[in-house]
Amino acid sequence: MVISRRFCLFTLMLLTLLQGSAAAAPADEYVYDAIHSSVSFKARHLDISWIHGRFNEVDGRFSIDRQDASKSSFQLTIKADSVDTANAARDEHLRQPDYFDTKQFPTIEFRSKKVKAIDGGYEVTGDFTMHGVTREITIRLMGGKEIESRGVRRVGFSTELRLKRSDYKFDPSAIGAIGDEAIVIIDCEGMSK
Amino acid sequence: MPDLWLLMASFVASAVCAAGACFVMLCSGSRLSGPAKVSESSRAVCGFASGVLAGLAVQGLRPAFPPTTALDRWLLIALPVLLLADVVASNGPPIRRSGLMARGLAAAAAVPIILFGSVHLQAAPEWSLLPGLTSGGLLITVCACALTALVATLACIPSEISAVPRATLCVLTLQVAGLTVMLGGWVRGGAMALPFAGSCAGMLLTGVAMSQVTVVAATIRWTCLSLCGVVLLGHFFGRLTWLQAVLLLFAAVIPPLPGLCSSRGRGIFCSLLTLLILAAVLVPALTAFAERMRPLMSGMVLDQMPEVIQPG
Numbered sequence A: 001m002v003i004s005r006r007f008c009l010f011t012l013m014l015l016t017l018l019q020g021s022a023a024a025a026p027a028d029e030y031v032y033d034a035i036h037s038s039v040s041f042k043a044r045h046l047d048i049s050w051i052h053g054r055f056n057e058v059d060g061r062f063s064i065d066r067q068d069a070s071k072s073s074f075q076l077t078i079k080a081d082s083v084d085t086a087n088a089a090r091d092e093h094l095r096q097p098d099y100f101d102t103k104q105f106p107t108i109e110f111r112s113k114k115v116k117a118i119d120g121g122y123e124v125t126g127d128f129t130m131h132g133v134t135r136e137i138t139i140r141l142m143g144g145k146e147i148e149s150r151g152v153r154r155v156g157f158s159t160e161l162r163l164k165r166s167d168y169k170f171d172p173s174a175i176g177a178i179g180d181e182a183i184v185i186i187d188c189e190g191m192s193k
Numbered sequence B: 001m002p003d004l005w006l007l008m009a010s011f012v013a014s015a016v017c018a019a020g021a022c023f024v025m026l027c028s029g030s031r032l033s034g035p036a037k038v039s040e041s042s043r044a045v046c047g048f049a050s051g052v053l054a055g056l057a058v059q060g061l062r063p064a065f066p067p068t069t070a071l072d073r074w075l076l077i078a079l080p081v082l083l084l085a086d087v088v089a090s091n092g093p094p095i096r097r098s099g100l101m102a103r104g105l106a107a108a109a110a111v112p113i114i115l116f117g118s119v120h121l122q123a124a125p126e127w128s129l130l131p132g133l134t135s136g137g138l139l140i141t142v143c144a145c146a147l148t149a150l151v152a153t154l155a156c157i158p159s160e161i162s163a164v165p166r167a168t169l170c171v172l173t174l175q176v177a178g179l180t181v182m183l184g185g186w187v188r189g190g191a192m193a194l195p196f197a198g199s200c201a202g203m204l205l206t207g208v209a210m211s212q213v214t215v216v217a218a219t220i221r222w223t224c225l226s227l228c229g230v231v232l233l234g235h236f237f238g239r240l241t242w243l244q245a246v247l248l249l250f251a252a253v254i255p256p257l258p259g260l261c262s263s264r265g266r267g268i269f270c271s272l273l274t275l276l277i278l279a280a281v282l283v284p285a286l287t288a289f290a291e292r293m294r295p296l297m298s299g300m301v302l303d304q305m306p307e308v309i310q311p312g
Helices: A002-024 A088-095 B004-030 B040-059 B070-090 B097-115 B135-154 B161-183 B187-191 B193-209 B213-236 B242-253 B264-296 B298-303
Strands: A028-032 A038-045 A049-055 A058-064 A073-079 A107-118 A121-130 A133-149 A152-164 A178-192 B128-130
Touching: A028 A152, A058 A152, A058 A178, A088 B264, A107 A133, A121 A152, B004 B040, B004 B193, B040 B070, B040 B193, B040 B213, B070 B097, B070 B213, B097 B135, B097 B213, B135 B213, B135 B242, B161 B187, B161 B193, B161 B213, B161 B242, B161 B264, B187 B193, B187 B213, B193 B213, B213 B242, B242 B264
Parallel strands: none
Antiparallel strands: A028 A058, A028 A178, A038 A049, A038 A178, A058 A073, A073 A107, A107 A121, A121 A133, A133 A152, A152 A178
16 A cells, blocks of 8 residues: 555656656757748739749748647748749749839748647747738648658648738739739748757 | 820829919919019929829829838938928029038938838948948948939029920930839839829920920929939839949930030930930830740730631
């Protein structure tokens, strides 16, 4: 009986210690893997079809706390100049002040402010800055599964968000043939050693 | 693609509005005397401003406040400051030192106002020609010096009725600058030049009709100031090259330069030279535009598949 009580006490202490060490463990830090990730978008053309494009230069950092999701953070910086719609003339026009105005607003950024664990991923609320306008948005980052490949730990997320260009003070005269709403698709991998 | 009818409408609206407002202001101002009397160009600035506002309204261009883009900062801060300095300077005796200083300060301030917050002022902090002088600082210094020199030169324009052809050439240069910026891909930036050109044309008509030589001289100055704005914006935020920018400014400055085109023979030579420079800017820009747009033109795509759709 005494042994059993001692065993229970020992187990309780061990569990407490383990829990304590887990809580103190720092969150996992990841950097955006540009090779295996993409930030693409599509917008309506004449309201009959979709034009697709992507941003070729993206940088980001994630910090994921598996125990306490609210301590996680996500940052993504997109170089607006790297817009690519598979047509050089259109890309050049998109870079100019009629659209992204990349000389004035060189980056598109997302900085998380609040992270909540949901079934199959995270619900992330943060500031999205585009064309000099910052708005708070909430995205559902699905994924988060971690694997180790060749000594590198990898985690992947996917999300899709709908943005209205008019909300970000794009030139209203440039909204017409190309629809106001753009769907942004982010598929990204983070790497950590 | 720009709506050509809308662009023409904005030009006509600004010309009519500027001419009308200028006429009213000049007529009302001529009845004043003593301390209330102000120079004709000071009164004409109201006509110019109303013409520009009318043209921008036709285009649906409303500057945003607070001004975050270069175009907004040009329209809301830099241009009003330049015009105010010109009006203040034109109320004193010609080429008075304080007037010149006001014009120079306004011109020097215009460049950092336009470039504020842009990548041009954030680039390569480690690069430095002189200790403490970054690439952004050097850029501002060079552009501000050039603009100040231009404004000082424009202040020396003599008020004479023979300056009408020169003023017309300046207005034409402004239109070509706007068109070149548009062809480079920035539609709104180039279209913005047309209300300015229209207002200057309207002012010029009123100045000629009322034989107001100071208004003709003011038209040249304000056309050149507007051109500076279009060229700076087009180069730093659009795709106007250094060569195009320099040629356009050169084309605008040649005709009004005192002494250079004074005689009839020289005047014809200057006009031809200006037209030649404008053609040298416009023709390659048009060619490059046509080349770039070819893949986007739906007609070209359809031409490549004539057998696909056959009736019957």
